[in-house]
Amino acid sequence: MRIAVPNKGRLHEPSVDLLERAGLHIESAADRKLYAETVDPDVSVLFARAADIPEYVWDGAAAVGITGRDQVVESGRDLVELVDLEFGRCRLVLAAPEDGDIAEPADVAGKSVATEFPRITREYLEREGIDADVVEVTGATELTPHVEMADAIVDITSTGTTLRMNRLAVVGEVLESSVRLYAHPDHADDPKVDQLVTAFESVLAAENKRYVMMNAPRERLDDVREVIPGLGGPTVMDVAGDDHVAVHVVVDERDVFEVVNDLKAVGASGILVTEIERLVE
Ligand SMILES: Nc1ncnc2c1ncn2[C@@H]1O[C@H](COP(=O)(O)OP(=O)(O)OP(=O)(O)O)[C@@H](O)[C@H]1O
Ligand SMILES: O=P(O)(O)OC[C@H]1O[C@H](OP(=O)(O)OP(=O)(O)O)[C@H](O)[C@@H]1O
Ligand SMILES: [Mg+2]
Structure with missing residues (x-):
């Protein structure tokens, strides 16, 4: 599968960065090169002007393309929009x-x-x-x-x-x-395209989330559960030979400040907050 990616301008870097975070590291992409391989032998990258990408995808030179919605609407090509990548707004x-x-x-x-x-x-x-x-x-x-x-x-x-x-x-x-991932109608349902969509979505899903880990006294576990907001309960693990448990949970970035304070107040310790690279739900 070939992905068309902006070769210069403001969309180039964030597009390449997104591919990297999705696990598709670009190999041997020397400056000004128009074509590159990725770590996935089934996925290659074609670099083109943002304005030309709708045409490359429409012509089948690439199965999918990353470009601004403005460029696709201007092209008049009936491409399938797969994911809003949320930059270039x-x-x-x-x-x-x-x-x-x-x-x-x-x-x-x-x-x-x-x-x-x-x-x-x-x-x-x-x-x-x-x-x-x-x-x-x-x-x-x-x-x-x-x-x-x-x-x-x-x-x-x-x-x-x-x-x-x-x-x-x-x-x-x-x-x-905004910048979105577009496919040719004939390729919108390809299994490889599906995998790419899942990978991009996992990067976007992880962007505003943090992974919070802590130890908590076993008897305070219900209080800990109370102060953790949102979906999906925490993962709780026994700490061998201890009256503590290890608790791991995914928290919205904007809730982290409050949650960490609340967790401390209910007796949690060793609280660790880390970024998440990808999150597949
Ligand atoms: N100021 C902006 N803020 C956010 N997105 C923008 C802005 N200007 C352009 N874009 C988005 O980026 C796309 C490409 O614009 P950009 O200027 O990076 O490329 P270009 O004009 O092809 O490159 P260059 O100007 O170097 O020739 C636009 O079609 C639009 O979707
Ligand atoms: O509202 P603003 O934040 O000022 O952004 C708008 C400007 O950004 C783009 O130009 P760009 O910087 O891409 O320069 P270009 O005309 O060389 O493409 C666009 O063509 C506008 O001129
Ligand atoms: Mg411009």
Whole structure:
């Protein structure tokens, strides 16, 4: 199975990092190499531009691909979304000069909109019943309203810094995006693809969890159970020749501070909190 992975840009590193954490270590991937093997002899990696990945998957050059939802929608290819990988989160918005006369989507009627996402923009305008010209650019979209190339833009925003720096204001929401794993419809049910989905899900499931280990007096075990939140009870093990037990439990990261204090209060000791690499439920 071949996985298409962004070769550069902001999505490259987090994608490779996710593969690593999923146990698919990339071997012999020299800089600028377009193709690499992984530790799994059945899985190889093809590096491509984020914008081209939908096409690679659609053509069958790769069975699955990691890229932004914006790129897949823009490609118009009917790929199957398998897992939301939860990075590269951004919005495509309609934006216009702060001090101009465009305050809502309808105000771009009869005007022009510059974008790197012509298909998404045309579909958006159609959906909204707005008749406007779409001007295709390949970058620096935020500049176009200031050089009279366009009246408004449809572009990516996440922190809002770039729009602010260019004195542009959001006047409409077009699309929400994050990086996801996509498959060709013919490969969505392949056993190897299933394994990949499970591996990615296990990494995501582990991300906000911590593994908490402790010793507790046997007679306080019920109190310990009380203060441990959430699903799945703890694993309890006898400590040989002792009136203590060892307790192991998976806890939400945001609960750890409180849980550790509560555990101490009910007599637990030797409390150890560690990160979890993967969690298969
Ligand atoms: N500011 C952002 N915040 C979050 N995600 C973003 C942001 N900008 C882009 N993305 C996501 O990353 C994808 C690729 O953008 P990126 O700029 O990394 O690649 P690129 O434009 O192909 O690379 P380059 O700009 O180096 O040519 C976008 O399609 C989008 O899904
Ligand atoms: O809301 P913000 O956090 O400012 O992010 C938005 C900016 O990020 C992306 O550009 P990128 O940094 O990828 O540069 P590029 O135009 O060279 O692709 C996008 O095209 C916006 O310009
Ligand atoms: Mg970019």
